[in-house]
Amino acid sequence: MSPMADFLQPNLVGRSPLFIAALELTRKYSASDATVLIVGETGTGKELAARSLHYTGRRKSCPFVPVNCGAIPENLIESEIFGHVRGAFTDARESQLGLIAQAGGGTLFLDEVEAMSPRTQVALLRFLQDHQYRPVGGRTNCSADVRIVAAANVDLGSLVKQGAFRPDLLYRLNVLPLHLPALRDRGGDIQLLAQSFLERLNRRQKSLPKILTEESIAQLNSHSWPGNVRELENLIERGYVLAGDRSEIRFDSLGIGTSSAPGAAPIASVDEGYKLAKARAIAEFEHSYFTSLLSRTSGNLSLAARLAGKDRSDIGKLLRKHGIERTLFSGGVQVGEFPPTE
Ligand SMILES: Nc1ncnc2c1ncn2[C@@H]1O[C@H](COP(=O)(O)OP(=O)(O)OP(=O)(O)O)[C@@H](O)[C@H]1O
Numbered sequence: 627m628s629p630m631a632d633f634l635q636p637n638l639v640g641r642s643p644l645f646i647a648a649l650e651l652t653r654k655y656s657a658s659d660a661t662v663l664i665v666g667e668t669g670t671g672k673e674l675a676a677r678s679l680h681y682t683g684r685r686k687s688c689p690f691v692p693v694n695c696g697a698i699p700e701n702l703i704e705s706e707i708f709g710h711v712r713g714a715f716t717d718a719r720e721s722q723l724g725l726i727a728q729a730g731g732g733t734l735f736l737d738e739v740e741a742m743s744p745r746t747q748v749a750l751l752r753f754l755q756d757h758q759y760r761p762v763g764g765r766t767n768c769s770a771d772v773r774i775v776a777a778a779n780v781d782l783g784s785l786v787k788q789g790a791f792r793p794d795l796l797y798r799l800n801v802l803p804l805h806l807p808a809l810r811d812r813g814g815d816i817q818l819l820a821q822s823f824l825e826r827l828n829r830r831q832k833s834l835p836k837i838l839t840e841e842s843i844a845q846l847n848s849h850s851w852p853g854n855v856r857e858l859e860n861l862i863e864r865g866y867v868l869a870g871d872r873s874e875i876r877f878d879s880l881g882i883g884t885s886s887a888p889g890a891a892p893i894a895s896v897d898e899g900y901k902l903a904k905a906r907a908i909a910e911f912e913h914s915y916f917t918s919l920l921s922r923t924s925g926n927l928s929l930a931a932r933l934a935g936k937d938r939s940d941i942g943k944l945l946r947k948h949g950i951e952r953t954l955f956s957g958g959v960q961v962g963e964f965p966p967t968e
């Protein structure tokens with residue numbers, strides 16, 4: 627392993643020039659207190675990088691508090707982060723500290739920051755300006771010594787253009803930008819990471835260690851990895867389990883290559899009645915629209931709702947109607963593009 631990779635936690639594997647450059651930036655950023663914005667496709671290691679920034683910096687003995695903005699309903703996110711006073715809203719029987727207070731002295735990691743409601747964006751902007759905030763329903767300001775690290779897996783610049791993200795907040799977050807490269811751009815790291823995941827599995831199991839064949843390594847290298855490192859990690863684990871008693875891991879038994887092609891134009895057929903043809907065209911449109919939308923937002927429902935101009939719950943209903951599983955878009959389990967072998 628290169629000396630540059632050694633200074634961080636040993637769980638950050640990679641030697642490719644793009645990855646080493648990102649590691650070097652991480653090391654420099656960890657010595658600072660300024661806000662970091664980590665961008666990168668799903669599964670590229672944004673959370674791992676955020677933890678690394680915290681645990682190699684001077685705040686390491688204070689809490690690292692992660693919050694996934696996309697997983698919290700829009701109307702609750704402000705109080706989750708900044709807390710609320712008693713009576714601030716119907717269910718607020720007691721006042722409650724926010725995550726920002728819980729992270730005192732440490733780091734608050736705002737994951738999927740693109741999903742933050744416009745109201746909370748304003749509150750965060752205020753905090754980034756002077757480290758002051760006001761709990762929901764409160765009348766006085768509080769202050770917190772907390773470093774903000776944010777992560778996004780969509781292009782915040784284009785969200786700004788669409789009016790879905792505040793430009794002033796983007797500037798404030800982007801003081802120290804950190805871009806994590808996609809796995810497909812990391813050359814030899816694919817094999818290195820695959821071997822490291824495999825070694826971890828081999829260590830855990832008592833049976834004979836398993837290996838990757840030349841052919842399986844070639845397969846890994848020719849895949850496009852839309853789910854990046856997480857997809858690779860899951861694929862190795864699946865290959866390991868499916869190998870059973872065999873010592874060689876192969877990827878021809880993974881049941882892949884069956885993804886549907888979203889975006890195909892609905893074809894109007896005059897063989898059926900107008901009403902039926904129209905209903906079918908609408909259903910096909912809805913399926914294709916929401917598949918593309920979720921793929922654009924990496925499965926993030928709040929952001930999808932904002933971009934589509936619809937309620938979260940309406941989108942939820944439509945996804946159920948079409949049997950679209952949104953977690954499939956958040957990376958990890960997507961292996962549909964892996965080339966099938968003979
Ligand atoms: N360089 C790396 N070395 C070893 N493991 C890694 C590396 N990068 C990522 N991983 C592993 O890949 C998985 C995904 O990483 P992580 O959760 O940090 O990605 P992410 O960018 O936050 O993904 P998402 O955008 O979907 O939230 C984790 O299990 C993590 O441990």
Ligand SMILES: [Mg+2]
Nearest residue numbers: 672673737777
């Ligand atoms: Mg993440």
